[in-house]
Amino acid sequence: MSDKIPITMKDIARELGVSVATVSRALKDSPRISASQKKRIQAYAKERNFYPNVIGEALRHSRIQPMKVIGVIVPEFVHYYFMSVLSGIEEEARARGYRVMVAQSNERYDKEVAICDSFYKNKVCGIIVSQAKDTKQYDHFRKLMDNGVPLVFYDRICTGVNGSRVVVDDYMGAYTAVTHLIDTGCKRIAFYGSPMNLELSKNRYNGYHDALAKHGLKEHEGFVKLCDNRAQAEAITPEILSLPEGERPDAFFAINDDTAIGILYTAKHMGFRIPTDISICGFTNSDRAKASDPMLTTVEQRGIAVGEEAANILIGQVEGSIPKDEVELRVVRTRLVIRGTTR
């Protein structure tokens, strides 16, 4: 048997220009359609590796319920935020009698496709996914939805497929964080972010931008940088902090904690006092935010709540309380956690 997501009766019907009912009858060897029609459909199904849902049939005729298993695709397991989301998914799933099957894409499109095929083969009742950075094509998601497997996206939402999704209010999180920097006396605030084709990066930038505008502050030239990890932050921060006083930033808002920690230690090692001279705010509230010295002010991304909402939508769609073809969008509120890197 192929590992691919198999074609459905719907696909066969479309390809051969007959109704789904006709395909179903042909495959059940029903006497209600002509022998030639039957032969043609059976041959095509065989050629395309169609197989009827044998497990489903067995289950319908037994006392065992169909398995309630949710597939979860995570870019990387060893990642604080993704694990928080998984934790929320598992809690909600368990409370409602579902189990969780997991796999990591390692940020690779080809692995993500293989996982979708494999989850399908394992008869999961639905899939919760944060797509790989690498993913630019979406057929593997579309095929699942066409086969009646509901999908819910989290964190990195897929713009190529109109699926349900759970996101955090990145815009408000950023707006609140930058407003806090301004309220505590910062005037020259830099932003380190990811590429703007990522929704979350665009939204966090917009929150930063609007908070400045709202308070009559301007975005200084050269203060918005493409930088989303610690190594990059350590590489580019010395230059910007070598500008004369009054020209250099007095605060940084970073798209994640790792980047914020890179700025923090670079500034400290250059002799700046944190937060007296320079304020810094991150985004996530990971383990790292509490391990840094001083502890990091950051926007808490509430992964557990995101996971719970995602499982809640998916189970709703599986059980019919939310129509499968309805796109459900939920936004989880962030929360500013003020610690030692801001005044």
Add this chain to the structure above:
Amino acid sequence: MSDKIPITMKDIARELGVSVATVSRALKDSPRISASQKKRIQAYAKERNFYPNVIGEALRHSRIQPMKVIGVIVPEFVHYYFMSVLSGIEEEARARGYRVMVAQSNERYDKEVAICDSFYKNKVCGIIVSQAKDTKQYDHFRKLMDNGVPLVFYDRICTGVNGSRVVVDDYMGAYTAVTHLIDTGCKRIAFYGSPMNLELSKNRYNGYHDALAKHGLKEHEGFVKLCDNRAQAEAITPEILSLPEGERPDAFFAINDDTAIGILYTAKHMGFRIPTDISICGFTNSDRAKASDPMLTTVEQRGIAVGEEAANILIGQVEGSIPKDEVELRVVRTRLVIRGTTR
């Protein structure tokens, strides 16, 4: 249907004093046994909620392979080391055509029991588990093994069941770390650890003790503390560091990174220079170890390798290359990572 691990044909045979073959025939309604025998066995099976393996039957008669699913029980998802192990399990499982089902016990015995039942019901082919801190009874593990579900323990090994297990060389990891402290000039080394009824705590303490003895150093009174998290470390360290010079420790070896970070910041905030005045070494090499200032010297616990070994044993037992009733023990080597908290 009950959520409990059901009785097997073997159980029924034993209870009724007949052979397993007889039970099997009775449940298949075979004409090869007497009607009265058949009735008696069927009634008993019904009363005890026995159900035949319908999915297995369906699969044997179809082109679909039985599911290759490994159940993994994790005390907490949001925990660097456990996620590293899960990552290793998933990589190895995927490479060999298996999928991974996960659940977290939240360190609770009752949840762990419920997960075992649920995994059994979901027909996992084997289970990899790090037991909850709470677990003092082991019947749920024994029942799984009696039902032919192989178990592999990691990290917190279960001393109540003779199952296969993967551990790291805690003793050598500690011995090497403390030897490094001695080699860099430390003479008064304190140890912060977990209760000694935990294997890993005992082994790490022994490594510490033997490294001191080997170098002719003694274990100072009051230098071995029961302390395995940051809050405790922050609570007890001020007192020990307030001892006069020559009486206070010049180094600390902590059972995990979190505890080491608690010692680090307490010492820094008391005005000690790290590592000039005080050296500190942790254990794990988590995200936190790199987020601290200075970065932590620590013993890398190699969770990914532990996960790979665990999956490797389990799949070997499932596929028969390792006999199911053989107890396999594997030890993964740790590695000392020297950073800024030691000289």
